[in-house]
Amino acid sequence: MSKIMVALIDIENKEGYKDYQDEVLPMFERLGIDVLAVDDEPKAIEGETRNQRMVVIRFEDEKAFNDWYESEDYNKIKPIRLNNSYGEVHLLDEANLSF
Numbered sequence: 001m002s003k004i005m006v007a008l009i010d011i012e013n014k015e016g017y018k019d020y021q022d023e024v025l026p027m028f029e030r031l032g033i034d035v036l037a038v039d040d041e042p043k044a045i046e047g048e049t050r051n052q053r054m055v056v057i058r059f060e061d062e063k064a065f066n067d068w069y070e071s072e073d074y075n076k077i078k079p080i081r082l083n084n085s086y087g088e089v090h091l092l093d094e095a096n097l098s099f
Contacts, residue, residue, distance in 0.1 A: 004092045006089075010053075012086070024074075027068075
């Protein structure tokens with residue numbers, strides 16, 4: 001079953017975070033990982049708008065997510081993200097609705 005990663009990110013240092021972004025986006029492309037959405041100004045339909053970047057990414061399954069997240073290549077750049085931002089990362093089951 002596909003997994004959806006949703007990240008809510010407060011970027012504290014835009015220049016430093018750009019270094020992370022410049023590394024991770026080509027990694028997603030190279031690995032065939034679907035980046036579904038990246039938005040620095042998400043519009044809240046209910047509740048209050050957070051001034052956070054929201055990222056939505058689809059992985060083939062939980063193993064694919066773990067293979068990426070725990071990979072040596074990702075762990076080389078992960079500290080750049082952690083040093084320049086903070087936030088939440090959630091892993092969800094992709095909806096498989098059948099009526």
